[in-house]
Amino acid sequence: MSRTRRGLLLVGLASGLVGVLLIASPGIARGVSLTGGARTAPVAVVGVAAVVLAARSLLNALGGDTPGDGEGRAATAGAFPSPERRPRYDPPGTGFAQRVDAIGWTDRRDAEPENRRELRDDLRDVATSALSRADGASPSEVETWLDDGSWTDDPLASAFFAGDLVPSLSPSGYVRALVRGEPPFARRARHAVTALSKRSGAGDVTPAPSADVRTAFEDEPAVRTSRYLPDGEVSREHESATDRARGVTAAALAVGGLGIVTLRPGLFLLALFGITVSGYARAVPTPSRAVTVERAVSNSEPAVGDEVEVTLSVRNVGDTTLADLRLVDGVPPGLTVVDGSPKFATALRPGKRASVTYTVEAVRGNHAFDPALVVTRDALGVRKREALVDTETAVSCRPPAEPLSGRAPARPTTRAGRSRSDAPGPGIEFHSVREYRPGDPPSRIDWRRKAKTGEFSTVAFHEHRRQRVLVVVDARAEAYVARSDGADGSDGGGEGGDGEPVVQRGVAAAALVSRFRSAGVPVGLAALSPRSCRLSPGRGGDHHRRLREVLATHPAFGWEAPDGEVDASAAVREIHRRVRADTRIVFVSPLSDDASVTAARRFDAHGHPVSVLSPDPTAPSRARGYESGYASLARERRLRRLRAVGIPASDWDPSEPLREVTRDGRSHATTSG
Amino acid sequence: MAEAMPRRPDSAPPLRSSGGALVAATGAAVITAVSVPALAMGVLGVLSLAGALTFGIESVYTPGIALLAGAVVLAGVLGLTPPFLLAAAFLVLLAWDVGKHGFGIAREVGREPSTLRIETVHGLSSALVYAAGATLGYGIYASVTGGRSVVALLALLVGAVALLFALQARD
Structure with missing residues (x-):
């Protein structure tokens, strides 16, 4: 070739x-001297050849590049990183909205539209639960209402349960549905959720999806610079050339060929642009890699909410001018930019330096900056070099030592413990009688029985043990749902990426461990997350310092949702194996999916006393779409399922102050059940 | 939208690039307005460019440029003299390049940081490169119009087409 x-x-x-x-x-x-056919034929042949070549070149460009070339480009052709925002957390109910959205026109041809049936069955369960609670009716009564559609006066909503999975439509109805672009079944589902939500007092929602969930359908923007370049790019840089030169060449060939065929010299001359641009693209080198990046932060250990100024400066240490240099700083996922921009663009002569300053707001956690992404291009922008430049910087932000400065409980217990355990041993309350074994204390020998029968037997009492508590935080990817309220007042950049995942509220609530410190209860911490984090129950100042440290800095409680799935049952078994069987579990979870209920029930099944503290991600303060209504109803149902099996589950609106919650939480967490 | 000033969307290129591209495109449309169809194509092209730049819709930009290029070709077929044709093509190319660059800036850098330097450098460099192409074309035109040697013309044709195809390939 x-x-x-x-x-x-x-x-x-x-x-x-x-x-x-x-x-x-x-x-x-x-x-x-050429005459006749010899005069015109060569010209025509060259012209036609040019047109053919242009067509081939165009076809090549359309049909995809050579595999080696396309691979790198595909990986970086995604959205440019925008690290000034937090990762986008899905609003509650996104999964449901996706299921409704996935109801297609084509599955109506299936004999058994599986996803329609599942959707309706799920919604029916939720409806039964919600309506029987709201009206105090028995489930069978509710079933009747659902079947005859008398539960609502919205015809679309009642038709969802009463009608067919594949509604038969009149021709005009079919046309209307086509114009709307949505299958009638999906439309009915949305209306059914809206009516249910209204009927059960879960708040008013609109049948349309909220704007947040619509953005969640789009591709996730690349947020971290470190994720931008394709994986396995060892040198952490990537060179590429744009198709611009190719496009110009193809156009020039086509126009030139046309000029030859139509005998218009002016048109033919336009082909020279193609030669110029291709020649330039050939001749120009990929811009140099000689840049250094430095980063300075005004305060590397800020308090929560402090503003930290970050100064990033870039210097051209090569000997060629960089005509087009764009730089994106690797703002860590948890930090949001409140002033300025972490991106900038400039042209740099050799030896010159440029800098940018922006301000981030500190939040809890250990934030290591990602490498800065430096994109350099030649003057015409046909060649590009993207490189990640490492500059180690970290901002560490720990919440104050005692976030719950409420009333310190005046209970300086040094006793073995207050709570009655099921283990037999010394104590007050009778447990059982068994045969005497050598070594049993004489005070526990049943002397009366000895006098009566001549046999030694030992009385065992319920042993009083110290309660041990393990706080388990649900930090699976499913728990990284956005809190859908505008209460934090960030109207400016509130759309899309600046939300807070509700899991952060859970982590803040897990700080209630410090409550147990003054109560003298040994307390431990674990995360239900692919990023394993476990701290066995313990006591004392050191242990509590360690707890706070882990809560503040462990990646399991980070701001970016973890990759990968967690098998809830297996994770629970793992935690169970590491702690004593009578350890009380305080499970902090938004209950955003059924697996969280499974986890709580598995703890219960392993014999641990369990209580659940559930921060509510669906705060009713903003315009809510149907998916949010479904999320509330489904979560309500999960809470009820937990309570039905005797697991105390407290529902917590995170906009309430933490102190109120822990007072409430303490009643669940430390009183023995 | 409650603000007094309607905000341009984030995907819209910076004002300077947009303005430059529009001015160049308008120039091309004026030069190529030798017949009603060419004028119509040019005006349509400029309008779609203006829409694309104002609302930040990159997918409308390339068709707009294609319309303008079509106007240039039509003018050429209808017999517009080469110097004007070269100028019009130069302007279309410049509009295309500056506009695309602007879209790239909007996508990668955003609105907030100042992008004046890279816009200027890029605009001037592309003007220079395309001007070189136009000058080359004009030089050949000026010298060929005297001679009328068919063999010379044929040799030039073969040379141009072969060069174009050889140069466009990348390793």
């Missing part, structure tokens, strides 16, 4: 040279 190309290049150069020569001194060609 490259040999033919070289040949072509030589032919082109030689032929062009001959042409120029002939123009310069026309006398050379005087002997050769």
Whole structure:
């Protein structure tokens, strides 16, 4: 291929040279005179050839590049990183909205539209639960209402349960549905959720999806610079060339060919633009990699809510001018930019320096900056080099030592413990009688029985043990749902990426461990997350410092949702194996899916006393779509399922102050059940 | 939208690039307005460019440029003299390049940081490169119009087409 190309290049150069020569001194060609067909045919052939080549070039461009080329480009053709925002957390109910959205026109042809049936069954369960609670009716009564549609006066909503999975439509109804672009079944589902939500007092929602969930359907924007370049790019840099030169060349060939065929010299001359641009693209080198980046932060250990100024400076240490340099700083996922921008663009002469300053707001956690992404291009922008430049910087932000400065409980217990355990041993309350074994204390020998029967037996009492508490935070990817309220007042950048995942509220609530410190209860911490985090129950100042440290800085409680799934049952078994069987579990979870209920019930099944503290992600303060209504109803149902099996589950609106919650939470967490 | 000033969307290129591209495109449309169809294509092209730049819709930009290029070709077929044709093509190319660059800036850098430097450098460089192409074309035109040697013309044709195809390939 490259040999033919070289040949072509030589032919082109030689032929062009001959042409120029002939123009310069026309006398050379005087002997050769072309007439008739010999005069027009070559011109026509060249013209047609040019048009054909242009078409081929275009087809090549459309049909995809060579595999090696396309691979790198595909990986980086995604959205440019925008690290000034937090990762986008899905609003509650996104999964449901996606299921409704996935109801297609084509599955109506299936004999058994599986996803329609599942959707309706799920919604029916939720409806039964919600309506029987709201009206105090028995489930069978509710079933009847659902079947005859008498539970609501919205015809679409009642038709969802009463009608067919694949509604039969009149021709005009079919046309209307086509115009709307949504299958009637999906429309009915949305209306059914809205009516249910209204009926059960879960708040008013609109049948349309909220704006947040609509953005969640779009592709996730790349937020971290470290995720931008394709994986496995060892050198952490990537060179590429744009298709611009190729496009111009194809156009030039086509126009030039047209000019030749139509005998318009002006058109043919336009082909020269193609030569110029291709020649430029060939000749220009990929811009140099000689840049250094430095980053400075005004305060590397800020308090929560402090503003930290970040100064990023870039310097051209090479000896060529960088005509087009764009730089994106690797703002860590948890930090949001409140002033300025972490991006900038400039042209840099050799030895010059440019800098940008922006301000981030500190939140809890250990935030290591990602490498800065430096994109350099040549002046025309046909060649590009993208490189990640490492500059180690970290901002560490720990919440104050005692966030719950409420009433310190005046209970300086040094006793073995207050709570009655099921283990037999010394104590007050009778547990059982068993045969005497050598070594049993004489005070526990049943002397009366000895007098009566002559046999030794030992009385066991309920042993009083110290309660041990393990706080388990649900930090699976499913728990990273956005809190859908505008209460934090960030109207400016509130859309899309600046929300807070509700899991952060859970982590803040887990700080209630410090309550147990003054109560003298050994307390531990674990995360239900692919990023394993476990701290066995313990006591004392050191242990509590460690707890706070882990809560503040462990990646399991980070701001970016973890990759990968967690098998809730397996994770629970793992935690169970590491702690004593009578350890009380305080499970902090938004209950955003059924697996969280499974986890709580598994703890219960392993014999742990369990209580659930559930921060509510669906605060009723903003315009809510149907998916939010479904999320509330489904979560309500999960809470009820937990309570039905005797697991105390407290529902917590995170906009309430933490102190109120822990007072409430403490009643669940430390009183023995 | 409650603000007094309607905000341009974030995907819209910076004002300077947009303005430059529109001015160049308008120039091309004026030069190529030799017949009603060419004028119509040019005006349509400029309008779609203006829409694309104002509302930040990149997918409308390329068709707009294609319309303008079509106007240039039509003018060429209808017999517009080469110097004007070269100028019009130069302007279309410039509008295309500056506009695309602006869209790239909007996508990668955003609105907040100042992008004056890279816009200027890029605009001037592309003007330079395309001007080189136009000058080359004009030079050949000026010298060929005297000679009338068919062999010379043929040699130039073969040379140009072969060069174009050889140069556009990347390794």
